[in-house]
Amino acid sequence: MPIYKPNSDKAFLAPFGPTVGYFKMSEDVVNTLNSMMNENLKDFSDNLVGKVKQELQFSDEIKNYIGNNLVQFLGEYHSYNLQRNSFGNQVDNDSYKLFIHNGWFVRQFENEYNPIHIHTGCTLSCVGYLSLPEGIDDEWEEDYKDHYPANGHINFTYGVHNPYGCANMLIKPEVGDFYVFPQYLFHCVYPFKTKGERRSFSMNMSFAKS
Secondary structure, three states: OOEEOOOOOEEEEOOOOOOEEEEEOOHHHHHHHHHHOOOOOOEOHHHOOOEOOEEEEOOHHHHHHHHHHHHHHHHHHHHHHHHHOOOOOOOOOOOEEEEEEEEEEEEEOOOOEEEEEOOOOOOEEEEEEEEOOOOHHHHHHHHOOOOOOOOOOEEEEOOOOEOOEOOEEEEOOOOOEEEEEEOOOEEEEOOOOOOOOEEEEEEEEEEEEO
């Protein structure tokens, strides 16, 4: 299966079906978010499907920080989809406000995984990558010799696979990568074997006219 690899710092991927937006977070944002994660945050795991060690709920401070740093790109993603779905009609000039309903850090360790799922109570979700286990590149090098490399990757799926279409989008995580997508887009994360933490974050969001 082809593995998506970004070739720019920002992209909207949508030939058909749902739009997946890509943005490269700055090193400062990644470092700040890593420093904001601590054991005093509320465990959010009971509300989520992940078979992982820990999922810690964002505080209001973290939600505000992420919102301030990603709102421009998320707004561009929203506008892109309004234009994409307008069929040439004029799009209104109404202003929209981003609402982050909840967010959480995902702490995944060796042999853990996230089953296929969608998000509820929102219209958008996302994933951002903050750290990877040291040495996982060696595991990936071996895994890529196999017929279906997947260890530690996220897999989006939509529609029906056929000779002229693909229903899967497989992504190899890199620190700083951020993806936004509609809440109804099924996705899963495969387990890996390397000892150490694969840290990411997710949020449930919506835009509403302000």
